[in-house]
Amino acid sequence: MAEASPSRKYRVVHYVNQFFGGVGGEEKADCEPFTIEGPQGPGRLLEKRFREGNAEVEIVATIVCGDSYFADHQEKVLRELIPVIRGHHPDLVIAGPAFNAGRYGMACGAICSSLEPLGIPAITAMYKENPGLDQYRKTVLIVESTDTVSGMEDAVRKMVRLGIKRLRGEEIAFPKAEGCFEQGIRKNYFHEEPAYRRAIDMLLRKINGEPFETEYPIPFFDRVEPRPALADLKGVTIALVTSGGIVPTGNPDHIESSSASKYGKYPLEGLTTVDAKTHQSAHGGYDNTYANEDPNRVLPIDMMRKLEKTLGFKVHPWYYATVGNGTSVDNARKFAKEIAVELIRDGVQAVILTST
Amino acid sequence: MSYAKPHAGVHPVKHLWNKITVSDLGFSSPTRLENGKLFIHIDELTSLLRSDPNVKDVRLAIARPGESVRIIPVKDVIEPRFSRIPDYPVFPGVLSAWDPDANGILSGEIVSLSGMVVTTVGSIVGFQEGLIDMSGPGARYSLFSQKHHLVVDITVNEGTQRHDHEKTVRMAGFKASDYIARSVLKNPLSAGSHETLVNPEYPGSPGFPKRAGRNGKPRIAYLYMLQTQGLLHDTYYCGVDVKTMLPRRIVPTEVLFGAIVSGNCVSACDKNTTYHQQNNPIILELLRRDGTDWDFVGCVITNENVTLGDKQRSSTMAAELIASFSPDGVIVSKEGFGNPDADLMMNCSKIEEHGIKTVLLTDEFAGQDGASQSLTDTHPKADAIVSTGNANDVIVLPPMKKVIGDDRVITELAGGSNKCLLPDGSVAIELQAIIGSTNQLGFERISSRFK
Numbered sequence: 001m002a003e004a005s006p007s008r009k010y011r012v013v014h015y016v017n018q019f020f021g022g023v024g025g026e027e028k029a030d031c032e033p034f035t036i037e038g039p040q041g042p043g044r045l046l047e048k049r050f051r052e053g054n055a056e057v058e059i060v061a062t063i064v065c066g067d068s069y070f071a072d073h074q075e076k077v078l079r080e081l082i083p084v085i086r087g088h089h090p091d092l093v094i095a096g097p098a099f100n101a102g103r104y105g106m107a108c109g110a111i112c113s114s115l116e117p118l119g120i121p122a123i124t125a126m127y128k129e130n131p132g133l134d135q136y137r138k139t140v141l142i143v144e145s146t147d148t149v150s151g152m153e154d155a156v157r158k159m160v161r162l163g164i165k166r167l168r169g170e171e172i173a174f175p176k177a178e179g180c181f182e183q184g185i186r187k188n189y190f191h192e193e194p195a196y197r198r199a200i201d202m203l204l205r206k207i208n209g210e211p212f213e214t215e216y217p218i219p220f221f222d223r224v225e226p227r228p229a230l231a232d233l234k235g236v237t238i239a240l241v242t243s244g245g246i247v248p249t250g251n252p253d254h255i256e257s258s259s260a261s262k263y264g265k266y267p268l269e270g271l272t273t274v275d276a277k278t279h280q281s282a283h284g285g286y287d288n289t290y291a292n293e294d295p296n297r298v299l300p301i302d303m304m305r306k307l308e309k310t311l312g313f314k315v316h317p318w319y320y321a322t323v324g325n326g327t328s329v330d331n332a333r334k335f336a337k338e339i340a341v342e343l344i345r346d347g348v349q350a351v352i353l354t355s356t
Numbered sequence: 357m358s359y360a361k362p363h364a365g366v367h368p369v370k371h372l373w374n375k376i377t378v379s380d381l382g383f384s385s386p387t388r389l390e391n392g393k394l395f396i397h398i399d400e401l402t403s404l405l406r407s408d409p410n411v412k413d414v415r416l417a418i419a420r421p422g423e424s425v426r427i428i429p430v431k432d433v434i435e436p437r438f439s440r441i442p443d444y445p446v447f448p449g450v451l452s453a454w455d456p457d458a459n460g461i462l463s464g465e466i467v468s469l470s471g472m473v474v475t476t477v478g479s480i481v482g483f484q485e486g487l488i489d490m491s492g493p494g495a496r497y498s499l500f501s502q503k504h505h506l507v508v509d510i511t512v513n514e515g516t517q518r519h520d521h522e523k524t525v526r527m528a529g530f531k532a533s534d535y536i537a538r539s540v541l542k543n544p545l546s547a548g549s550h551e552t553l554v555n556p557e558y559p560g561s562p563g564f565p566k567r568a569g570r571n572g573k574p575r576i577a578y579l580y581m582l583q584t585q586g587l588l589h590d591t592y593y594c595g596v597d598v599k600t601m602l603p604r605r606i607v608p609t610e611v612l613f614g615a616i617v618s619g620n621c622v623s624a625c626d627k628n629t630t631y632h633q634q635n636n637p638i639i640l641e642l643l644r645r646d647g648t649d650w651d652f653v654g655c656v657i658t659n660e661n662v663t664l665g666d667k668q669r670s671s672t673m674a675a676e677l678i679a680s681f682s683p684d685g686v687i688v689s690k691e692g693f694g695n696p697d698a699d700l701m702m703n704c705s706k707i708e709e710h711g712i713k714t715v716l717l718t719d720e721f722a723g724q725d726g727a728s729q730s731l732t733d734t735h736p737k738a739d740a741i742v743s744t745g746n747a748n749d750v751i752v753l754p755p756m757k758k759v760i761g762d763d764r765v766i767t768e769l770a771g772g773s774n775k776c777l778l779p780d781g782s783v784a785i786e787l788q789a790i791i792g793s794t795n796q797l798g799f800e801r802i803s804s805r806f807k
Contacts, residue, residue, distance in 0.1 A: 186806065200576070202742060206713045215741055215803055216718070
């Protein structure tokens with residue numbers, strides 16, 4: 001315990017991306033991992049705040065890795081970095097804060113999540129919409145930060161407060177109270193009031209239109225009733241929409257291979273087929289060898305052209321594509337709403353949705 | 357409405373509830389109450405219970421709060437009561453023929469023994485009986501750890517079928533409770549605390565129109581869901597199996613008289629024992645603060661049958677009956693888990709469709725790690741839920757010096773497992789196995805939240 005050994009100096013390892021590691025911006029995102037002795041960038045602020053909190057903390061090493069490099073070689077990077085981090089004998093590892101940088105958040109989550117089972121406390125911070133949150137909230141303590149670096153000071157303050165508790169071996173029973181995101185794990189506790197009284201109090205608040213907090217937020221699944229089948233396709237305009245990631249070669253809109261933040265709209269006018277030269281899969285969540293070999297397998301325009309003649313429908317001249325891989329429900333809903341508005345405006349009466 | 361039939365022109369139905377405290381138990385003849393200590397004549401009670409041809413043996417034992425005692429497997433818990441209303445006995449329809457629609461509910465006095473309970477145990481019927489620890493960490497989870505128990509351990513004849521076994525043990529509990537109540541509460545007693553509970557008047561009852569009308573207070577109703585999945589998961593209203601009934605309005609203080617009794621061998625944590633039904637804290641609180649903090653406008657009981665058709669019909673009718681009270685809001689309590697979650701959500705959504713606000717009481721089965729979804733069904737209208745805890749949560753119970761019943765069944769209880777016995781004699785068991793630990797009438801303080 002810190003009180004018992006005030007002279008004890010805690011060893012902390014800090015993980016940052018290429019930007020906070022001082023290498024450069026997005027153009028340096030392919031940067032391979034390397035280690036800097038001592039603190040770097042936000043690490044200096046962390047160290048300062050720890051000391052102000054009466055915790056003798058030394059950031060012994062800063063590990064830097066490019067966001068794209070990490071995303072593309074996650075297993076390899078982890079295999080190499082975990083022994084490096086352990087070699088520094090850290091009492092605590094801090095990753096980020098990652099704010100709303102998706103790949104950075106995923107990397108921070110992956111590192112912390114790999115260290116916790118080894119008995120090394122590890123914490124990170126990110127914005128509530130960072131895809132790293134959903135992926136790692138159950139296994140990692142993630143401090144809530146703003147979406148941009150302007151919230152650095154606040155994030156560091158909260159990380160230091162949490163870090164000190166973890167250095168002292170305190171159990172974090174309810175992360176929300178520490179400025180962290182809930183981990184989504186139900187945990188029992190004794191309330192001051194018996195349940196029947198809480199129920200009546202909650203009902204009175206609900207009746208009076210006052211704010212109340214349910215004790216179990218119901219997970220809500222958007223259930224969509226399938227439409228009845230179309231009896232006759234003659235004259236009907238049909239669109240293709242896919243979450244299988246088929247995009248023109250080169251992925252002009254840079255749709256992410258995972259946790260897509262956007263979708264693309266691409267022409268089908270005059271195309272009787274899509275092939276390996278003109279189209280590819282941008283999807284990182286399945287083995288896309290066969291989709292790349294013959295993109296019709298995911299975007300079946302070849303078959304649509306054949307059936308168009310025999311059944312008398314019309315293929316909408318545009319298709320929409322995104323990547324349904326770890327994509328948040330909120331993003332997916334947003335894409336669907338925008339796409340639906342355009343399809344309706346353009347007179348489309350039916351859609352074939354292909355997924356992978 | 358016949359159940360609101362006037363008695364000597366007096367309305368609404370009022371019950372004076374007199375509570376006599378019992379601070380200790382002992383065995384001696386005759387059965388009597390002396391300075392707060394209840395003495396039980398062993399031979400008289402055992403011979404009464406042995407009159408059931410299915411009963412092979414009866415053993416009586418006493419357990420007190422704070423003792424190193426484990427009672428297992430517990431079938432039911434009952435509080436002895438005596439009705440001073442002629443022609444309206446306790447356990448109406450159970451120990452005597454009684455038709456609530458023919459006779460109406462009469463006003464008058466009921467006396468109870470508080471601080472003690474009759475607890476039935478016996479060789480296991482289903483796998484879903486539970487345990488009570490009188491001390492140690494498990495004692496914190498159940499109000500029964502604070503009671504003095506007269507434990508009635510029933511052995512049935514070999515070859516007795518499971519349903520007959522269940523009924524035999526169930527009836528033995530009521531008979532023992534009634535025997536004690538008649539023995540010590542029949543004569544006038546001076547000591548004791550008392551309160552008068554005044555029931556709501558329902559639309560259609562005499563006197564209703566002139567008293568009805570809004571007075572600015574929130575109007576609150578209560579939908580009381582009863583476990584009726586069948587196959588040893590049964591509840592009885594005035595002796596009638598509730599799964600064969602349609603939802604109906606009840607006079608709330610009927611529960612004081614044991615109008616609702618348990619025939620349940622469902623998971624121990626969230627089944628309502630007869631004690632829970634007799635002392636329903638939602639009904640009591642709604643009655644006690646009626647007229648000052650709110651208007652308690654009525655109570656409907658409904659079932660939790662297993663077929664979809666039954667669920668749809670019962671939820672529609674329950675919602676209509678609730679709506680007939682014109683409440684602003686309704687408390688909905690559930691019994692059991694899993695299948696009844698569907699009934700809970702249907703009741704919630706159909707009541708909300710009437711423009712009536714709901715708050716639901718439910719426990720959770722989120723897995724031992726707390727990571728799973730807690731309920732098997734959900735509805736977006738279920739936005740106000742009180743959680744009575746994750747029943748899968750594992751608790752370590754150290755061994756007790758004395759076991760009443762048979763603790764070899766602990767691995768078979770719902771919530772136990774063949775791995776739950778630890779080398780030092782402790783058991784690592786889910787809260788599910790502790791009687792009443794996650795009770796959904798809201799007796800206990802345990803809850804669950806996101807970590």
